[in-house]
């Protein structure tokens with residue numbers, strides 16, 4: 001399969017690289033890496049995402065190369081990365097009909113919507129899969145490509161802390177360092193370049209902390225009013241859910257973000273054996289065992305109760 005994808009990369013001439021809406025570091029890192037490789041090979045290549053990447057990624061060279069999804073680019077090959085479902089990366093069935101669609105992902109729920117599907121649930125990040133494709137086909141991995149791949153792995157493993165981190169993860173990371181990646185450069189840009197107003201919003205959000213189910217479930221939320229008071233948006237809340245999980249005794253941390261009246265985006269993180277992807281699937285979402293998300297459409301009190309009920313098995 002990896003060889004087949006490598007052959008297509010070498011032989012075809014025009015490509016569209018896409019990834020999921022509200023892209024995280026893995027989505028951005030893996031798609032930017034493949035976009036950069038294709039560009040360096042002299043191919044015609046476009047990079048489209050349904051929503052603009054968050055400002056924390058604006059230090060990346062190709063940040064401004066991202067176009068909002070059009071489903072109109074005239075290309076031979078479309079490559080979707082880190083997208084558990086086709087609609088998450090904004091692709092239209094009619095648009096991809098006459099194109100070769102390659103689906104590269106590590107979500108175990110991915111139904112295999114491509115003509116070619118490379119789904120590896122054990123991969124810590126899609127960046128690891130892209131790295132394997134490039135390496136096994138002898139495709140060039142320049143310092144810039146290596147930085148994008150390192151970003152993908154760094155962020156999707158929570159800085160090499162999550163249970164998905166394996167000897168292979170460190171091996172790939174080490175090989176990327178040999179290509180010129182400086183870990184401090186990526187880490188300080190991603191994690192130490194926050195906007196001051198984010199901390200004002202965080203302060204209001206931390207004040208909402210509630211513990212339920214004998215301290216095993218922690219809840220935090222941000223309201224539209226808090227966004228207004230601190231002059232912030234949803235982009236400022238990327239790391240908030242981690243504060244819920246990082247409390248002693250907590251097994252599941254949930255962050256609710258009020259996007260519209262009575263519409264909450266929920267982020268769920270667990271540690272150890274608790275699988276949150278199945279709970280997220282009940283809330284119009286999905287994800288991984290320890291990190292998932294969804295949407296709840298209900299008044300706040302009701303939304304909160306639905307979450308507590310969904311995790312009552314923790315007690």
Ligand SMILES: [Mn+2]
Pocket residue numbers: 026027082106125126156
């Ligand atoms: Mn991922």
